[in-house]
Amino acid sequence: MDNSKNGGTYDAADQNWRAYVRARDNGHTKYVDMARKCDDFYYGDQWDPAVKAKIEAQGRPVLTINEILPTVNTLLGEQTLKRADFLYKPKRNGNAQTAEALTMVANHIADDNRMDRKESRLFADGVIQERGFFDIRMNWDDSIGGEIEISVDDPLETLLDPDAKEYDPRTWKEVTNTRWMSIDDIRQQYGLEKANEVKHVLYTGGDNYGIDSVEIHDVTFSGIGRTTFTDAESVPDEDFERTIRRIRVIERQWRKLENTKYFVDPQTGDMRRVPQTWDKERVAGFAERWELEITSKLASKIRWTVSADRITLHDDWSPYKSFTKVPFFPFFRRGRPFGVVRNLLSPQEQLNKVSSQELHVVNTSANSGWTVEQGTLTNMETADLEIDGAQTGLVIEYARGANPPEKLTPNQIPTGLDRISSKSQGHIRNISGVNESLRGEDSPEVSGVAIKQKQNRGLVQMEVPFDNLAYTRELVAEKILELLQQFYTEERILHITNYNEPSQPTEPYAVNQMTPEGAVVNDLTLGEYGVVISQSPARDTFEESQFAEAIQLREIGVAIPDHAIIRYSNLAHKRELAQEVRQLAGQAPPSEEEMAALQFQRDLEVKRAMGELAKLESEANELNARAQKQMGQAMNEMLEAQAGGMSPAEAQIKMQEMVSELERQREKLAGDMQRTREELEARLEIARIQAAQRDRDSRNKLMESKLKSAESSNAAA
Numbered sequence: 001m002d003n004s005k006n007g008g009t010y011d012a013a014d015q016n017w018r019a020y021v022r023a024r025d026n027g028h029t030k031y032v033d034m035a036r037k038c039d040d041f042y043y044g045d046q047w048d049p050a051v052k053a054k055i056e057a058q059g060r061p062v063l064t065i066n067e068i069l070p071t072v073n074t075l076l077g078e079q080t081l082k083r084a085d086f087l088y089k090p091k092r093n094g095n096a097q098t099a100e101a102l103t104m105v106a107n108h109i110a111d112d113n114r115m116d117r118k119e120s121r122l123f124a125d126g127v128i129q130e131r132g133f134f135d136i137r138m139n140w141d142d143s144i145g146g147e148i149e150i151s152v153d154d155p156l157e158t159l160l161d162p163d164a165k166e167y168d169p170r171t172w173k174e175v176t177n178t179r180w181m182s183i184d185d186i187r188q189q190y191g192l193e194k195a196n197e198v199k200h201v202l203y204t205g206g207d208n209y210g211i212d213s214v215e216i217h218d219v220t221f222s223g224i225g226r227t228t229f230t231d232a233e234s235v236p237d238e239d240f241e242r243t244i245r246r247i248r249v250i251e252r253q254w255r256k257l258e259n260t261k262y263f264v265d266p267q268t269g270d271m272r273r274v275p276q277t278w279d280k281e282r283v284a285g286f287a288e289r290w291e292l293e294i295t296s297k298l299a300s301k302i303r304w305t306v307s308a309d310r311i312t313l314h315d316d317w318s319p320y321k322s323f324t325k326v327p328f329f330p331f332f333r334r335g336r337p338f339g340v341v342r343n344l345l346s347p348q349e350q351l352n353k354v355s356s357q358e359l360h361v362v363n364t365s366a367n368s369g370w371t372v373e374q375g376t377l378t379n380m381e382t383a384d385l386e387i388d389g390a391q392t393g394l395v396i397e398y399a400r401g402a403n404p405p406e407k408l409t410p411n412q413i414p415t416g417l418d419r420i421s422s423k424s425q426g427h428i429r430n431i432s433g434v435n436e437s438l439r440g441e442d443s444p445e446v447s448g449v450a451i452k453q454k455q456n457r458g459l460v461q462m463e464v465p466f467d468n469l470a471y472t473r474e475l476v477a478e479k480i481l482e483l484l485q486q487f488y489t490e491e492r493i494l495h496i497t498n499y500n501e502p503s504q505p506t507e508p509y510a511v512n513q514m515t516p517e518g519a520v521v522n523d524l525t526l527g528e529y530g531v532v533i534s535q536s537p538a539r540d541t542f543e544e545s546q547f548a549e550a551i552q553l554r555e556i557g558v559a560i561p562d563h564a565i566i567r568y569s570n571l572a573h574k575r576e577l578a579q580e581v582r583q584l585a586g587q588a589p590p591s592e593e594e595m596a597a598l599q600f601q602r603d604l605e606v607k608r609a610m611g612e613l614a615k616l617e618s619e620a621n622e623l624n625a626r627a628q629k630q631m632g633q634a635m636n637e638m639l640e641a642q643a644g645g646m647s648p649a650e651a652q653i654k655m656q657e658m659v660s661e662l663e664r665q666r667e668k669l670a671g672d673m674q675r676t677r678e679e680l681e682a683r684l685e686i687a688r689i690q691a692a693q694r695d696r697d698s699r700n701k702l703m704e705s706k707l708k709s710a711e712s713s714n715a716a717a
Contacts, residue, residue, distance in 0.1 A: 068341055087531070091530050119473075132327070133152070249306065250305075303316075379397035481529060491510065494509045
C-alpha cells in the first residue's frame with residue numbers, strides 16, 4: 001500500500017501493528033489463556049466441556065466443589081478493610097505548607113474518583129487474573145482546567161513490554177492497550193474523517209492485517225450472521241458495511257529520545273519539563289513571571305500512537321511525562337507476575353474429580369444387583385426386580401420351596417478415597433495461606449487464643465500481595481503528584497471534605513492563589529515531595545472500633561464527652577444529635593444570636609464602667625477643690641486661733657489632722673479610680689478581641705463569597 005493513499009500515516013500504523021504482534025506473540029496470548037482459565041475457576045466453571053460431556057454421557061456425576069471462591073473472597077474481604085490515604089512530605093525545595101496542600105488535594109481527587117471501589121476492582125483483577133491496571137490521566141470534559149481521572153483497565157486488553165523486567169512502569173519501554181471498536185465508535189472518538197479513511201481501506205482496498213485485525217459478520221438470507229475472522233473483500237455494495245462488526249484499535253504509549261526543553265530555577269537548580277502543549281508565548285511568559293531559565297537536553301519522551309488496522313488515528317507526543325498505566329501484581333518475580341488462583345488450579349481439579357468419583361462409587365454401591373432362580377418370583381418379573389430392586393420397603397414374593405433371591409455384595413469403597421478430597425482442600429488452604437480461622441470455620445472447641453494465632457500466621461503469608469498493593473499505591477500517589485505539578489498550574493478552588501468537623505463536611509480550598517503582594521499560596525508546581533501511604537480501616541469499621549474504644553475509656557473513668565461518643569455511633573442524624581447534646585452541656589460554641597446578645601451585654605458593661613470612671617473623676621476633682629478650700633479655711637482658723645491665744649503647737653496638730661483626713665480620702669478615691677480603670681481596660685480588651693474576631697469572621701465570609709463567585713465564573717467559562 002502506498003503511503004500517499006492515506007496521507008503518509010501507513011508507517012506509524014504499521015509500526016504500531018508490528019509492536020502489537022510482538023507483544024501478543026511473546027507472552028500475552030499465553031497470559032490471556034491462563035487469566036481466562038483462572039477467572040472461570042473463580043466463577044465455578046471448572047470442567048473442560050468435552051470431558052464433562054463424556055462423563056455425563058456415561059451416567060457418572062460431575063461435581064464442582066468450588067473452594068477457590070471462598071479462598072479468594074477472604075483475600076478480597078481483607079483488602080476492603082485496609083484503606084489508604086496519601087501523605088506527602090517535603091524534600092528538596094519543598095515546604096510543609098505545600099506538602100499539606102498536596103495531601104489534601106490528592107485525597108480529594110481519590111475521593112472524587114471513588115478510589116476505594118476502584119482499588120477493590122484492581123485487587124480482584126490481580127488476585128484472580130494475575131494483573132491489574134489503573135489508568136490515570138487528565139479529563140477536560142467537566143472543567144476547562146482539567147481534572148485527574150482514575151479508571152481500571154481490563155488486564156486482558158493491556159499488553160506489556162516483552163523486554164520489561166521491573167514492577168515500576170518507569171522502566172518499561174512501551175505499554176499497549178487494544179480493544180475492538182465499531183466504525184461508529186471510531187467516528188465518535190476520532191472524527192468523521194478518520195472513520196471514512198478506515199471504511200475506504202476496509203471496504204474498497206481489501207488490504208488489512210487479517211484475522212486479528214477485522215471481525216467480519218457474514219450476512220445470510222435468514223438475517224442471522226455467522227461471525228468469522230477473515231480478510232475483508234472488495235464489495236461495491238454499501239450494505240457490506242454492516243458485515244464488518246468491529247475493528248481492532250491499538251493504543252500504544254512508547255518511549256523515544258527527543259530534544260526536550262526544561263524550566264530551570266537558577267537558585268536551586270530544580271528542573272521541570274516544559275509542557276508539550278504550551279506555545280512559545282506561554283513558555284516565555286511563565287519563565288519571565290517566575291524568573292526561570294529555559295534549557296534543552298536529549299531526554300526520553302512518551303510518544304502516543306493510535307491505529308485501526310492500516311490507518312493511523314493519532315500519532316503525537318504524549319502530554320504526560322510518564323505512562324498513564326499503573327500496575328498491580330500480587331506476586332512478582334523478575335518480570336513474571338502471577339496471581340493467587342494459578343497455583344490453586346491443580347488441587348481444585350483434583351478435588352472435583354475425587355469428589356465426583358466418590359459419589360459415583362456410592363451411587364453404584366447402593367444397587368449392586370440380585371441373584372434369582374429362574375421362574376421363582378411370583379409377584380413380579382425379573383425385569384421389575386432389576387428396576388425396583390433398590391427401592392426402600394420392597395416386598396419380594398418367591399415360589400414355595402425355591403431358593404430366595406439374594407442381593408449381591410457391593411464392592412467396597414476404596415480405602416482412603418475420602419481422604420484424598422480432604423487432602424485437596426488442605427492443599428488449597430496451605431498454598432493460599434487462607435486457613436480455617438481466616439475463613440471463620442474453626443470448630444467451637446478451639447480456643448480464641450489459638451484462633452487468633454492461626455489468623456496471624458495466615459495474614460503473614462497473605463502480606464506479599466498486600467505489600468505489592470502498597471507499592472502500587474505509592475506509584476499512584478507519585479503519578480497524581482506528577483499530574484498536579486504539570487497541569488494544576490493555575491489558581492483553582494476545590495471543595496475539600498473536612499472529616500474533622502462533621503457539621504461542615506466540605507469547605508472551599510484555594511491552590512496556586514496569588515496574593516496582592518505577588519506571593520503564591522499553596523503553589524503545587526514547585527518543589528519535590530516524597531510519598532507516605534498511611535493505612536487505616538474502612539470508615540465504617542474505623543468508626544465502630546472508635547465507638548468501642550470510647551465506651552471502654554468511659555468505663556474505666558476517662559471523661560469522654562457524650563457528644564464525642566455519639567459521633568462515633570451508628571445512630572441516624574448523629575451529627576445533629578451530637579450538636580444538641582454539646583449545646584445542652586454548654587460546650588458548643590455560641591450561635592450568632594447568642595454572640596450578638598453577649599456582645600450587647602458587654603457593650604452595656606463597658607458603657608457602665610466608663611460612666612463609673614467619669615463619676616469617680618468628677619468626685620476626685622470635687623475632692624481636690626474641697627481640699628483646697630479646707631486648706632485655706634484651716635490656715636485662716638489657725639491664724640485666728642493664734643490671735644485668740646491658741647498655742648502654735650496646738651494649731652500645728654489640728655492642721656496635721658486636717659491634712660491626714662484629706663490624704664486618706666484622696667488615697668481611697670485614687671484606689672477606687674485605679675480599680676475602675678483596670679476593670680474598664682479588661683472589658684475594653686475583651687471588646688477589642690471580640691471585635692477582631694468578628695472582623696476575621698467577616699473577612700472569611702467575604703473570601704468564601706469571592707471564592708464561590710470565582711468558581712462560578714470558571715464553571716460558566
